[in-house]
Amino acid sequence: MDTSDTTPSHSAEPGTPMGVGIVGLGAAAGSWARTAHLPALRAVDGYELRAVSAGSHESAMRSAEMHRVPRAFGSAAELAAADEVDLVVVAVKVPHHRELVKAALDAGKGVLCEWPLGNGLAEAEELADLASSRGLPNAVGLQARSNPALAYIRDLVADGYVGRVLSTTVVGTGQAWGAYTDPRNRYLLDPANGATLLTIPFGHTFDGVASVLGEPEELRVEQAQRRTSTVDRETGERVPMSSPDQVVASGCLPGGAVATFHYRGGSSRGTNFRWEINGTEGDIVVTAPTGHLQLAPISLWGARGDETEPAPLTVPGPYVGVPSLDPVSDSAAYSVAHAYRQFREDLRTGTSLVPDFAHGVRRHRSLEAPPAPEKR
Secondary structure: OOOOOOOOOOOOOOOOOEEEEEEOOOOOOOOHHHHHHHHHHHHOOOEEEEEEEOOOHHHHHHHHHHHOOOEEEOOHHHHHHOOOOOEEEEOOOHHHHHHHHHHHHHOOOEEEEEOOOOOOHHHHHHHHHHHHHHOOOEEEEOHHHHOHHHHHHHHHHHOOOOOOEEEEEEEEEOOOOOOEEOHHHHHHHOHHHOOOOHHHHHHHHHHHHHHHHOOOEEEEEEEEOOOOEEEEOOOOOEEEOOOOOEEEEEEEOOOOOEEEEEEEOOOOOOOOEEEEEEEOOEEEEEEOOOOOOOOOOOEEEEEEOOOOOOEEEOOOHHHOOOOOOOOOOOHHHHHHHHHHHHHHHHHHHOOOOOOOHHHHHHHHHHOOOOOOOOOO
16 A cells, blocks of 8 residues: 555644554553553643554453553554554564554554664664655654753753853763663663663763754764673573673764763762753753653752852743653653653644654764774
């Protein structure tokens, strides 16, 4: 079937809910779809969760019953073909993104795919080209930039709070890729799966920083592998790790300010996330309990002029578009919900503030890095 002129059945008009089908919403606890996408969709007006799919019809039925979803399908292709589904959300492990996104696009449906878009740049380019050729709505899950705190920082910088930006420095940890792992995260240990310290926590945060300060020019990225194994917390087994656990990057922001980043695997007894923006007139400090800026509760601090110590900055109410979600108690869904809200607005008004597949390709390209040297 030629779907080049096919568009989703929804109109994105007020009062017309967009029917959503999620690939990856299982019954088991801990999945990103369950902790982030499910509460986000139920907190944002204009969406209606109508279908789920899983590896088998039986597991899909269990998930649908648990989460009170009307339809259950044993495959993503069946879900995408359902008339009541307008938007397919792909929230599974990275190696499966390509086949699942293609199935949705082939069915003429819009797609929101979690980040990374593909397992490497080539897959991302293929999916972006396909979505563009079909003229279908698409978004990639780089949610950090949708957090109200980042929108507020963006405006503070634009309004001259720090004066002329001189430099920005980011230090973060990735939680995984450290001393311990668990069965659900073992696939992160092999870089061939596309889910690495570079692509996930660093990639999400880098995209958020770029949304505030502009795209760093001539970014230089280096990786290193200092650990060659990790311990499974559940079994006590020591398992091999071939993925880098150190990422260092530097570049210049538009206008010449210096940007530096250092991401470390695991967790730190010291700093787990700190982002400083230093300017001629002031400073902004962003802290969080983890380097995953896309899901962490964010604290803001600032000082300018004669102030010598940073003081807490509160995000003004108008920036918060989904007040029913508490950014501290439900942090995993907070940025995701704001991304869904903006995506709906993009479809209704023709704006394009939520990152699409083309943006995802540019982000993949900016993160291209040489292989990590062998541990010495």
